[in-house]
Amino acid sequence: MILLLALLSGRVVADDLTTSSEQLVQNLAKWRNQGIKNYRYQLHFTGHVAIVGPLPAARVVVRNGAVVESKLLAPLKDFRAGSRAPTDPYVTDYFYLSISDLFEKAADSIQFGRAHPGAVVTISYDARYGFPVRIEVNDPNISDAEGAFLASEFEILK
Numbered sequence: 001m002i003l004l005l006a007l008l009s010g011r012v013v014a015d016d017l018t019t020s021s022e023q024l025v026q027n028l029a030k031w032r033n034q035g036i037k038n039y040r041y042q043l044h045f046t047g048h049v050a051i052v053g054p055l056p057a058a059r060v061v062v063r064n065g066a067v068v069e070s071k072l073l074a075p076l077k078d079f080r081a082g083s084r085a086p087t088d089p090y091v092t093d094y095f096y097l098s099i100s101d102l103f104e105k106a107a108d109s110i111q112f113g114r115a116h117p118g119a120v121v122t123i124s125y126d127a128r129y130g131f132p133v134r135i136e137v138n139d140p141n142i143s144d145a146e147g148a149f150l151a152s153e154f155e156i157l158k
Contacts, residue, residue: 020110020123028103030130036099037065038157042073045094046136047147052077057150058085058095061157070095097149099131105149106132116142129154 054101056074060067070085071152072095081088085095097105108122119139127134136148 003112007046020113020121023125024103024106024123026112027125027130027132031099031103034129036156038063039099039154041154042098042150042152043070043095043097044150044152045121045147049091049094052091054135055091055094057079059153060095062098065098065100065125065155067096069100099151102132102135102149102151106117106135107139112137112139120134126154128150 023109040059042057042061045055049055056072056076057085058070058072061069068110072081072083072085074081076107077087086092087096091123109121109123113119116139116143119137122134122136123132131151131154132149134148138146
């Protein structure tokens with residue numbers, strides 16, 4: 001019953017991490033089988049980043065599987081909306097992620113959930129393409145362990 005409630009709510013709890021791993025593998029296979037290498041999407045991290053603060057969403061462009069461009073959709077400190085996302089190594093993880101990188105973030109989140117029984121991990125996938133559209137970790141015991149990666153407005157490029 002707990003597993004059924006967890007699946008219906010979209011939350012991944014300790015007992016459901018095996019199912020979550022299986023879902024990740026199935027969706028990764030769906031993504032890879034489509035062979036999509038050129039695309040753009042909107043990426044947003046909702047958590048608070050120390051020193052930097054809240055981050056705006058970015059429009060990420062991927063060619064041949066690699067991120068070639070990331071533009072801010074709202075201002076960030078000294079950067080205007082529409083400017084290139086900062087390339088400082090401290091914040092690149094929030095702006096320069098390909099879909100393959102999002103799958104790695106999802107796998108890391110599942111591992112985090114296994115190591116921290118109080119954590120709640122939520123991962124949702126795009127029904128058509130299989131990529132993660134929401135990767136969220138919340139752990140009331142660790143202040144830095146909250147926030148979500150959100151992927152939206154996905155489109156395939158020629």
